[in-house]
Amino acid sequence: MNAAPLKNETAPKRDRKSTFPIQKPLPPKPPTRRANAAFVMLVRNSDSQGARSTIRQIEDRFNRNFQYPYVFLNDVPFTEEFKELIRPMSKANMTYGLVPTEHWSYPKWISTTKAKEAREAMVGVAYGRSESYRHMCRYQSGFFFQHEAMLPFDYYWRIEPDVEYSCDLDFDPFLYMQDNNKKYAFTMSLPEYMETIPSLWNVTRNFMDMYPHFLAKNNALDFISDDGGKSYNTCHFWSNFEIADARWMRDEAYQQYFSHLDQAGGFFYERWGDAPVHSIAAALLLPIDQIHFFKEIGYFHAPFHNCPAEPELQVKCHCDPNRNINMSPSAEDNQQARDQAVIHRLYYDIIHIPFQDKYEETWDEALFWVAIDDFKTKAA
Numbered sequence: 001m002n003a004a005p006l007k008n009e010t011a012p013k014r015d016r017k018s019t020f021p022i023q024k025p026l027p028p029k030p031p032t033r034r035a036n037a038a039f040v041m042l043v044r045n046s047d048s049q050g051a052r053s054t055i056r057q058i059e060d061r062f063n064r065n066f067q068y069p070y071v072f073l074n075d076v077p078f079t080e081e082f083k084e085l086i087r088p089m090s091k092a093n094m095t096y097g098l099v100p101t102e103h104w105s106y107p108k109w110i111s112t113t114k115a116k117e118a119r120e121a122m123v124g125v126a127y128g129r130s131e132s133y134r135h136m137c138r139y140q141s142g143f144f145f146q147h148e149a150m151l152p153f154d155y156y157w158r159i160e161p162d163v164e165y166s167c168d169l170d171f172d173p174f175l176y177m178q179d180n181n182k183k184y185a186f187t188m189s190l191p192e193y194m195e196t197i198p199s200l201w202n203v204t205r206n207f208m209d210m211y212p213h214f215l216a217k218n219n220a221l222d223f224i225s226d227d228g229g230k231s232y233n234t235c236h237f238w239s240n241f242e243i244a245d246a247r248w249m250r251d252e253a254y255q256q257y258f259s260h261l262d263q264a265g266g267f268f269y270e271r272w273g274d275a276p277v278h279s280i281a282a283a284l285l286l287p288i289d290q291i292h293f294f295k296e297i298g299y300f301h302a303p304f305h306n307c308p309a310e311p312e313l314q315v316k317c318h319c320d321p322n323r324n325i326n327m328s329p330s331a332e333d334n335q336q337a338r339d340q341a342v343i344h345r346l347y348y349d350i351i352h353i354p355f356q357d358k359y360e361e362t363w364d365e366a367l368f369w370v371a372i373d374d375f376k377t378k379a380a
């Protein structure tokens, strides 16, 4: 039996004016200037698929126009299979670095027995019983930017396997950092589990007493403490995304802070994360205007999103601003989401950037579509 001939239907013409502006792929646009910068990913061989997914998005959303190199770091040698899977994901230069053993092992002043007991006692806490997670957090806190593969670079952008980059970036965040003298940039801010850092603030206060000259004059103490420094409110920048000036971290003040923490042993006797460590350091050692929030970088690391709600940014994204952890207190109907929005708000307050009106309000879908209509009219 013959198949019925296909009907020659003409596709309905799109009415350009009444259509939501369609997201176009980034046009090829060779940059005229580049920073001395690289992406860095600490990754296991077994996470090659998650790494491919992240790189693919970084390329599509940004790097295919810029060709910033990638540095991959691992505590065991990368397999040929890993490299073969990663290589086709970008034309940019790629370096595979092995973490030196002394950066991923116990320093001599740490009692491995006491560390083991601490791990075994940490029940019901995320990664509380994991030894490798502790080495990872210490490495990310104090060493990755010192790896020989990282030393040629001034700026790094930390990426992880299995994250999502959901917005086109038609600017260069590295150059933004360089041109505006920013040293540390984030996309999300959260509270930390206090069980993982019971003594971190005391050790930090001790550092502040010993090295007052390292504290920046116009610092962001108020971001991390609600009582002028007596206690830590656990606010931190989520360091799985980070763009930072590695020279700042290689410098004396940061190095002294890390070494002070390392001597105290909390990476092993507790479970100090690199996120609170980097954040406290940024808040105390940098003037506040050197810390930057990249609101236009749509980003997802399970289970949280940063997703810009402004219509002019939203059209470049595929994320749902209704799920934006930073901005929408009512987005998730739970206390944690509200706390996180408050923390982010705090960041705006301390750097004296007026919080935009739309964020003063509870998220409202109807209002969002009014804003989109407004944008459509302007863009028509």
Ligand SMILES: Nc1nc2c(ncn2[C@@H]2O[C@H](COP(=O)(O)OP(=O)(O)O)[C@@H](O)[C@H]2O)c(=O)[nH]1
Residues within 6 Å of the ligand: 041, 042, 043, 044, 045, 047, 073, 074, 075, 076, 132, 133, 136, 159, 160, 161, 240
């Ligand atoms: N090579 C290596 N990378 C690790 C290890 N543990 C964690 N990582 C990397 O360290 C980063 C943070 O780890 P992740 O499991 O995502 O921790 P989470 O984001 O806190 O849940 C990611 O880039 C991981 O790929 C490890 O044992 N070896």
Ligand SMILES: [Mg+2]
Residues within 6 Å of the ligand: 160, 240, 301
């Ligand atoms: Mg992660």
